[in-house]
Amino acid sequence: MAKASDYNLGPHTFPRGWFVVAESSELDAGPLAVRFFGQDFALYRGDSGRLVMLDAYCAHMGTHLTASRSAIIVVDGKQIEGDSIRCPYHGWRYGPDGHLNDIPYHDPCPKTVALKSYAVREVMGCVMMWHDPEGAPALFEPPLLQEWDDPAWVHWRLDHLDALQVHGQELMDNMADVQHLGPTHGAPCEYFENEFIDHICIQRQGGFQKAYDAFLATTTWYTGPGLLLSKQEFGRVLTYELIANTPVDDGVTQVWHGALTRAQNVPHTEADIAAAGQVQAGALRAFSADFEVWRNKRPAIRIMQLHKDGPFRTVRQWYAQFYDERAKIGQYHARLNGRHHIPGFERPGDQHMAMEGGLFA
Ligand code: FES
Ligand SMILES: [Fe+2]
Known part of the structure; x- marks a missing residue:
């Protein structure tokens, strides 16, 4: 560990x-x-x-x-x-x-x-x-999806996953990890980028899924080091996913998972709630592939980062701001804010950006 x-x-x-x-x-x-x-x-x-x-x-x-x-x-x-x-x-x-x-x-x-x-x-x-390791007040707001207060959406009931004997750093590496999407999730992408906005780390990616004959586009973002939200458009289905990680002890990480979906009816019928549960279970199956890798891997203290890997080192630098002194945070933002690309994965189209609306507001 x-x-x-x-x-x-x-x-x-x-x-x-x-x-x-x-x-x-x-x-x-x-x-x-x-x-x-x-x-x-x-x-x-x-x-x-x-x-x-x-x-x-x-x-x-x-x-x-x-x-x-x-x-x-x-x-x-x-x-x-x-x-x-x-x-x-x-x-x-x-x-x-x-x-x-x-x-x-x-x-x-x-x-x-x-x-x-x-x-x-x-x-x-x-x-x-x-x-806050320095005992200081909050520097930013927690994330809130507008859809949570929209009665058309079925609230998640969280999956409480095991405490992993894995440091949160290894979960965060996923944000840069363009090359695991094919082998681990069967969903190779056509475009991929990371963007950093102060305490927010964004991943945009998308690609055509032959097995389902549909295009998958996701915008995934961390608000600080412990809260991941992901907006996912798969064909005509829109889903939000939450993956929360909290350190239990140094090197031990508790994880929760949820998915938010729109129901057919307001108020929701039992069938709507069951359907939402199935969507969350499906999202959990996909996430479980990552989870199993983490549970069984040795720590990646150093990554052999290749040219066409994602920007692991940059995401690690972004992550380190939360472990550094508060007085130094501005230096991280000045150095890292902006978009980071990988050769061969062109930038997402305007259509993808339009899907984001005011997600990070
Ligand atoms: S009141 Fe005695 S231990 Fe708390
Ligand atoms: Fe993954």
Whole structure:
């Protein structure tokens, strides 16, 4: 298992950005214990509906706030009070800002005691956290597809895939990987390009699929290092795909997958929902081919990059900005922003660009 330092990503071990930490519906069953970025967190929904993410361990004696299922305060459904949470061991209560705000048997409560609280958002059925190794506020917005709020589209229910013993760098390499589309996916392309816009990395590609007698055109983009969206036109069918990756520990990566499709009817019938599920399952089958490669490969610390490979090194440079000091990010943008082409794969036509609309706005 290779780590961030093996890929020379430093100085930070974990990247900054928005990352999926749960599917929203998971919180309906109560508070969650999650582990990402080598740390344990308590995640819960307050009575107002607000999402709260805190460092997991109580200041008193180190109890995990949300890992207990059998403490009576949890069983009785009394752990959440307003938007605060009580520790299951002795009942100390923390507010959504992480500050201790009540001790049941001690007055006054020492209000300077606090756990760290993290910025979380609910976006497209996902709970996303802003992770920043320098503890600074978000530098950019998480992505949002306009179609998510359009009732004609069937919302995804995420596939929760295994934690890969693979660094996120190897997943990111896919963005440049023009030559795997044929052997791995049976979908060789006629054109291919990458474009970088600050914290966004775009891949445009397309080609005629003989097996299906249809043209496939995709625009795939990362918003930061952890969130991939892909707009895919296959013949007359339009689909969006989400692939989210979040570091669990250095070199271990949790992955989620979803697909968004338009239904025949509003409100959706059971058949519409089943059809959407089939589209997502089909997209997952295609993605599983990548996933299986990653699960079984040795780390590509160095890539033997040939002339007609994609621009792996450039994508790796773009990815490294999220591991570098915030003060240096502008240098990455100045150096990398713009389009990058591969000899033999001409630029996408205007038709492809028109399909993008305001995707990156
Ligand atoms: S360990 Fe949390 S209240 Fe005692
Ligand atoms: Fe792939």
